[in-house]
Amino acid sequence: MAKYDLVVVGTGPGGYVCAIRAAQLGLTVAAVEDDRPGGVCLNWGCIPTKALLRNAEVVHLFEKAETFGITVQGMKVDYAAAVQRSRGVADRMAKGVEFLFRKNKITLVPGTGTLKSKNVVEVRGKDGLTTLEAGRAVILATGSEPRSLPGVAIDEKTVISSNGAVRNEARPKSIVVIGAGAVGVEFADVYRSYGVEVTLLEALPRIVPIEDEEVSTQLTRSLSRRGITIKTGVKVSAVKPMGASVVIETDGGRFEAEQVLMAVGRGARTKGIGLETIGVTLERGFVKVSPTMETSVKGVYAIGDMAGAPLLAHKAMAEGVVAAEAVAGKNPRPIDYGNVPSCTYCRPQVASIGLTEAKAKEGGREVAVGKFPFTASGKAVAMAETEGFVKVVADKKTGEILGAHIIGAEATEMIHEFAVGRTLEATVDEIMHTIHAHPTLSEAALEATMAALGHAIHI
Amino acid sequence: MAVTKVVMPKLSEQMEAGKVIKWLKKEGDRVQSGDILAEVETDKADVEMEAFGSGVLRKILVTAGDKAPVGALIGVIAEEGDDINAVVAQAGGGAPSAAASSAGAKPAMADRPAAVPPQPKSEDHAERTPSPSKGPESPGIRRAQETVAQQPVVTEMAPRPQAPAAADGGRVKASPLARKIAAQSGVDLKLVHGSGPGGRIVRRDVEAAAAAPAAAAAPSAAAPSPALRPVTPTVTGPEYEDVALSTMRAAIAKRMPLSKAPVPHFYVTSEVAMDRAWELREELNGLEGQPKISVNDLVIRTCALTLLHHPGVNASFQGESIRVFHRVHMGIAVALEEGLITPVLRDAHAKTLAQIAVEARDLAERARQRKLRTQELSGATFSISNLGMFDVRDFSAIINPPEGAILAVGSVRKVPVVTDEGLGVGRRMAMTISCDHRVMDGAMGARFLQDVKRLLEEPLRLLV
Numbered sequence: 001m002a003k004y005d006l007v008v009v010g011t012g013p014g015g016y017v018c019a020i021r022a023a024q025l026g027l028t029v030a031a032v033e034d035d036r037p038g039g040v041c042l043n044w045g046c047i048p049t050k051a052l053l054r055n056a057e058v059v060h061l062f063e064k065a066e067t068f069g070i071t072v073q074g075m076k077v078d079y080a081a082a083v084q085r086s087r088g089v090a091d092r093m094a095k096g097v098e099f100l101f102r103k104n105k106i107t108l109v110p111g112t113g114t115l116k117s118k119n120v121v122e123v124r125g126k127d128g129l130t131t132l133e134a135g136r137a138v139i140l141a142t143g144s145e146p147r148s149l150p151g152v153a154i155d156e157k158t159v160i161s162s163n164g165a166v167r168n169e170a171r172p173k174s175i176v177v178i179g180a181g182a183v184g185v186e187f188a189d190v191y192r193s194y195g196v197e198v199t200l201l202e203a204l205p206r207i208v209p210i211e212d213e214e215v216s217t218q219l220t221r222s223l224s225r226r227g228i229t230i231k232t233g234v235k236v237s238a239v240k241p242m243g244a245s246v247v248i249e250t251d252g253g254r255f256e257a258e259q260v261l262m263a264v265g266r267g268a269r270t271k272g273i274g275l276e277t278i279g280v281t282l283e284r285g286f287v288k289v290s291p292t293m294e295t296s297v298k299g300v301y302a303i304g305d306m307a308g309a310p311l312l313a314h315k316a317m318a319e320g321v322v323a324a325e326a327v328a329g330k331n332p333r334p335i336d337y338g339n340v341p342s343c344t345y346c347r348p349q350v351a352s353i354g355l356t357e358a359k360a361k362e363g364g365r366e367v368a369v370g371k372f373p374f375t376a377s378g379k380a381v382a383m384a385e386t387e388g389f390v391k392v393v394a395d396k397k398t399g400e401i402l403g404a405h406i407i408g409a410e411a412t413e414m415i416h417e418f419a420v421g422r423t424l425e426a427t428v429d430e431i432m433h434t435i436h437a438h439p440t441l442s443e444a445a446l447e448a449t450m451a452a453l454g455h456a457i458h459i
Numbered sequence: 460m461a462v463t464k465v466v467m468p469k470l471s472e473q474m475e476a477g478k479v480i481k482w483l484k485k486e487g488d489r490v491q492s493g494d495i496l497a498e499v500e501t502d503k504a505d506v507e508m509e510a511f512g513s514g515v516l517r518k519i520l521v522t523a524g525d526k527a528p529v530g531a532l533i534g535v536i537a538e539e540g541d542d543i544n545a546v547v548a549q550a551g552g553g554a555p556s557a558a559a560s561s562a563g564a565k566p567a568m569a570d571r572p573a574a575v576p577p578q579p580k581s582e583d584h585a586e587r588t589p590s591p592s593k594g595p596e597s598p599g600i601r602r603a604q605e606t607v608a609q610q611p612v613v614t615e616m617a618p619r620p621q622a623p624a625a626a627d628g629g630r631v632k633a634s635p636l637a638r639k640i641a642a643q644s645g646v647d648l649k650l651v652h653g654s655g656p657g658g659r660i661v662r663r664d665v666e667a668a669a670a671a672p673a674a675a676a677a678p679s680a681a682a683p684s685p686a687l688r689p690v691t692p693t694v695t696g697p698e699y700e701d702v703a704l705s706t707m708r709a710a711i712a713k714r715m716p717l718s719k720a721p722v723p724h725f726y727v728t729s730e731v732a733m734d735r736a737w738e739l740r741e742e743l744n745g746l747e748g749q750p751k752i753s754v755n756d757l758v759i760r761t762c763a764l765t766l767l768h769h770p771g772v773n774a775s776f777q778g779e780s781i782r783v784f785h786r787v788h789m790g791i792a793v794a795l796e797e798g799l800i801t802p803v804l805r806d807a808h809a810k811t812l813a814q815i816a817v818e819a820r821d822l823a824e825r826a827r828q829r830k831l832r833t834q835e836l837s838g839a840t841f842s843i844s845n846l847g848m849f850d851v852r853d854f855s856a857i858i859n860p861p862e863g864a865i866l867a868v869g870s871v872r873k874v875p876v877v878t879d880e881g882l883g884v885g886r887r888m889a890m891t892i893s894c895d896h897r898v899m900d901g902a903m904g905a906r907f908l909q910d911v912k913r914l915l916e917e918p919l920r921l922l923v
């Protein structure tokens with residue numbers, strides 16, 4: 001039986017970051033992985049989809065080349081090549097994780113890990129069984145997998161999940177995307193950019209429902225303009241594969257397409273890893289954890305998607321660091337879950353942090369809201385990317401930045417100004433007194449903040 | 460109906476001024492006698508102040524965050540139609556300053572410690588808020604209030620700077636949001652413990668301080684001791700800074716010379732073999748369901764029992780007489796970040812070790828949170844100051860008048876000892892008693908100490 005200070009089960013963004021941080025702190029670490037290092041994020045999620053979305057953006061730029069006085073003739077787009085490029089990006093990143101493991105002397109153990117006791121993990125690999133003993137702690141980081149609707153089986157051919165969508169080199173002629181959260185909207189964007197007829201269905205009254213309402217409105221307008229059919233407030237009652245097509249029955253009509261993409265959320269992977277054996281407590285399908293990520297069983301930690309919402313890679317990474325430091329006795333600072341940025345990489349991009357205007361008002365706060373459209377930004381006009389706006393929600397009394405909501409080009413890069421500000425407890429005054437370089441898209445953040453104070457300059 | 464003056468109550472014997480932390484009633488609120496009007500910070504604790512009359516809180520004269528001398532008018536309760544102008548004008552228009560009034564009270568105390576009000580026989584008077592119009596009062600309190608009645612006192616009513624923390628430049632580390640909330644809620648950032656990175660005061664600290672001002676000053680248990688934090692030596696910047704005295708530090712500064720100068724101290728030191736006491740303690744702490752016993756709890760119990768046999772040490776100088784106490788109320792010095800405080804464990808002689816352990820821990824914890832009630836801060840007949848946790852061999856303490864003695868306790872150290880067989884290792888603890896020579900002599904102190912030592916060295920006696 002091989003013995004390590006720490007055994008990490010799962011090497012997604014939570015697991016691999018946790019393993020590296022623990023190794024940095026001087027612990028010996030074994031990392032168990034049943035797929036490829038990097039988990040869903042690197043291999044099947046965040047990274048490969050960003051590659052596909054970049055392709056979509058390049059297609060879009062070519063399409064509007066005329067705007068810049070550039071004529072393109074005989075343009076052909078090859079979707080299979082886009083998927084292959086995306087796979088290449090994922091491969092490269094997964095190799096990066098393997099390199100980091102070697103660099104930090106982390107032992108990668110391929111196979112499926114199962115807890116036999118609170119400090120023994122049995123790994124079933126291609127070459128049989130390996131048993132790992134954890135001297136200090138076991139970190140569970142087995143992630144999540146796509147969910148479906150009741151009675152709807154995912155075959156990854158006609159009824160696909162993000163797993164199929166990111167792999168399939170053939171694009172359908174038409175697709176119905178069920179669920180307009182980040183995953184649904186991003187694939188809708190990719191498919192539409194490659195000429196697929198896309199219908200986006202959402203059960204809630206608006207797309208990207210966790211975002212600020214004005215962002216949803218703006219995104220609906222932008223996506224509709226690009227020819228995506230959007231139906232909100234519709235409940236799907238049946239998904240019926242009919243050979244070459246699939247029929248989706250809803251209370252808002254019947255839809256037919258070549259494929260349907262189920263993007264209705266993800267569920268924690270908690271089965272088959274021995275949670276029952278050692279009595280780890282679950283809560284609504286997720287593992288219940290303490291602020292230092294410890295489960296109900298002492299010495300067993302859980303991080304990332306399996307430990308609950310938000311199911312985001314960057315949240316998992318932050319939890320990985322907290323868990324590693326806790327195991328190493330470092331007394332880490334707990335995560336502020338109210339300050340996790342949320343990003344959707346469709347075009348225009350959506351990024352937000354903190355409370356929406358509605359949520360802030362629900363909390364009984366008197367809020368000051370400032371909004372600045374990119375149409376008034378010199379840089380955005382120069383780039384010909386004028387869709388969207390920055391919206392700042394502040395506490396009227398204290399100037400606290402309660403939330404920031406950006407929709408527009410590079411929104412996901414711009415949100416961190418507000419993330420840092422909120423971490424440092426900066427108020428609108430500090431943002432206002434920070435000189436922003438001109439011309440940049442980020443000036444819109446400054447202007448929106450000034451608008452909240454009632455004196456934006458450029459609008 | 461009657462106009463009720465709300466005055467700054469005298470909440471402890473040495474209290475000369477208090478700070479209004481916050482008003483729980485607004486001007487215009489209807490109040491019943493007994494309602495909590497405000498929270499007041501004294502030199503020792505934060506205390507709730509009751510209304511002594513019913514009516515409408517017509518006027519608040521001292522705003523939250525400001526100080527007022529004892530007896531000064533800080534508010535007026537009256538019925539809607541009552542004319543309160545005269546009362547208010549009297550308070551605001553008087554010429555004598557606060558300094559003049561406190562100067563009037565001070566010499567009496569400095570010259571004749573005997574004038575210190577007698578120890579409370581019962582514990583109720585201290586917790587009640589005296590009002591000028593009713594209630595039994597000790598002579599000391601009455602005198603203070605008469606003074607005030609004749610010489611209305613100008614209270615510090617100047618508005619506070621809008622953003623106290625910002626005005627202090629780099630001295631207070633606080634987030635911008637914390638500063639704004641502090642400015643708006645009247646929280647003094649200097650009194651707030653920062654829980655952010657590097658001790659930075661963040662929003663939650665100020666909100667906690669605003670919600671429970673008393674808790675704000677409590678040092679966080681998790682924070683490393685300041686001495687262990689790395690300090691970067693600097694050769695630039697200001698050479699020094701003048702840090703305003705906290706209420707507690709001001710009280711200590713005023714109080715200690717009153718002891719050391721007029722009270723002739725003498726000191727007796729002894730060393731106790733703590734091996735058996737240590738073993739006993741380990742054994743007791745191994746028992747399930749029993750409170751954890753500290754070395755100090757053993758010392759408290761030992762002194763309490765020994766004092767019963769040495770009443771001359773459990774005594775107080777009263778000018779013309781010596782008051783000998785038949786009960787032991789044990790003062791236990793508790794170090795706080797901004798000073799120290801000595802809560803009183805009453806009737807320590809009649810309590811078991813377990814009771815002492817539980818009560819002493821509770822007192823210390825609440826002392827750190829500044830949640831003690833005033834009656835828990837007065838009436839000690841003897842005190843113990845233990846610096847054992849700081850790896851101190853021995854030290855001597857200053858008597859807290861009107862008590863007659865205080866025991867200073869050092870660390871339990873492993874030292875080489877000479878045994879019958881040669882050299883061995885033993886646990887030793889040094890104790891130094893400071894005695895008021897007006898009350899007792901060296902031999903009395905030494906005999907007391909000898910018995911304390913004997914009892915600690917035969918610790919099973921502590922259990923019976």
